[in-house]
Amino acid sequence: MNATTLHDAAEMHGSARYRVLLASTSYPSSLNDWKGLFIQRLVEALARRPEIGLQLWCPPGPVPSGVQDGWRGNDSTWLNSLLERGGIAHMLRKHPARGLPLSLSLMYRLRRAYQHSQAHIFHVNWLQNAITLPGDGRPALVTVLGTDMQLLRLPGMRTLLRRAFDGRQVAICPNAEWMLPDLESAFGDIAHVRFVPFGIDPRWYALERRFVANAPSRWLCVSRITRAKLGTLFEWCAPHFANRQRELHLFGPMQEQIELPEWIHYHGPASPEELCDNWFPSAQGLITLSQHAEGRPQVMLEAMAAGLPIIASRLPAHEDLLDHREDGWLCDRATDVGDALAVFDDASANLQAGTRARTWAAREIGSWDDCAARYANLYRRLLDGRAA
Structure with a gap:
């Protein structure tokens, strides 16, 4: 699906909206939960933007009105269970024998969610969640945290990610400038590497x-x-x-x-x-x-x-x-x-x-609305094929 077709499709869904699937393995389970609170704040800010139709694939929790879920099958229950165990990184670090099958299941579920989504663009939180992006050419924006930089040291990880990024417009967005040199070195020839800070309430x-x-x-x-x-x-x-x-x-x-x-x-x-x-x-x-x-x-x-x-x-x-x-x-x-x-x-x-x-x-830094505006600008540029 090329950029023109995507924008034509967006016009058909009212107010020139375009659809975004945001994927994350962390999200607060309640209003008092601390886990993944920054993802919730980002979701709330993106949902306030009238041009964005937001779909969410993440553990169950309080979401703004109008945000659709992107789960398939029992994804919701499975993600909640994963979070209760401490998350995928914790399981791989502390219990590798159990963490590896969970990691494979996560990749399968993410792949299925990406393939069945009608999104025009994928917003993927954390590099490991981008490995199973489908080969359909849809653009992707990938956020990067500090722990992602350790992931890049694993044998074969850069190759897997480069394969996932190939053939699509990609923006890799670390939330800190110190990550830029390593990410440019690894992916600068096939992706746009842009520092995008999160917001503050x-x-x-x-x-x-x-x-x-x-x-x-x-x-x-x-x-x-x-x-x-x-x-x-x-x-x-x-x-x-x-x-x-x-x-x-x-x-x-x-x-x-x-x-x-x-x-x-x-x-x-x-x-x-x-x-x-x-x-x-x-x-x-x-x-x-x-x-x-x-x-x-x-x-x-x-x-x-x-x-x-x-x-x-x-x-x-x-x-x-x-x-x-x-x-x-x-x-x-x-x-x-x-x-x-x-x-x-x-x-x-x-x-x-x-x-x-x-x-x-x-x-x-500014607010979460400022952060959402930064991402929305990148969505538009990726869809137009001009994210640089």
Whole structure:
């Protein structure tokens, strides 16, 4: 089906709409679920655009009115079960004997969904979900997160993806600029590689910070509780939080059994509403010393939009966001954490750094509606064969 035929078909479905099948293996199961929340926000923003007819293939959860499901057979039940097991990446990493059959089933189900969809264009979240794109020439937009870059190191993976991209217009869209060189090297000759940042909910920009007089300074860490995600948090922060002058509050699901130090204030998972309303306004800042393969952590973007300075480990994903000593602090060693805390203990320096962070987020990232507009522009260009 060529681009002209696609646009003619779109005109037949009212208001010059064109149909998009968005595929994702993560999606919140309820309004209080944290898993895949950024996908839900993207779906909501795309659904607000009148020119897009959106079809969704993902685990079941709350979707906006007018969005159609793209499941075949028992896909809904199967995807829900996969998510309850921790997702495909978790199963392959922790239980490879069971993860491999699940991976093959996932590829079969995705292939079936793509083939039976009447979409004009595929919006595929994560590289592995693009392997089974059908050979019918329909354009595809593929988002890339930090964990996808590890996938590219697997033997034969680049060959499989290049085969899937061959013969169609493809836009590969990482959500962080640091991924661009490797993706250009792997696919730049057959696909358009474009950095497309996700959006930020407007509630974070509207947040008003307030320091509580004569109270310990509260620092927050919002993370899945795994060894890689926590990184050096306990070791590097212990000397600075083992007194009553500062508190470190940890939020997130316990995905690995890790013994937490007594000085950590652990609260379990928290909804964005709870963090925005009850914790971020009075927080001194955000700390993340992750050693995980991060893409562009959404919680860091939200913290910047909220006007919080960030203390972070020096990873490409963090360097991509923070201007060292201006809107945050990048740490190479334990002593850097103490230096950063000493600077941001000062209310004036803290607020100045937070203001710079918020200004950058508003200018460079914007809202989820801004993100949806970026994708919608790429949809049009792919359908016209001019995504470059």
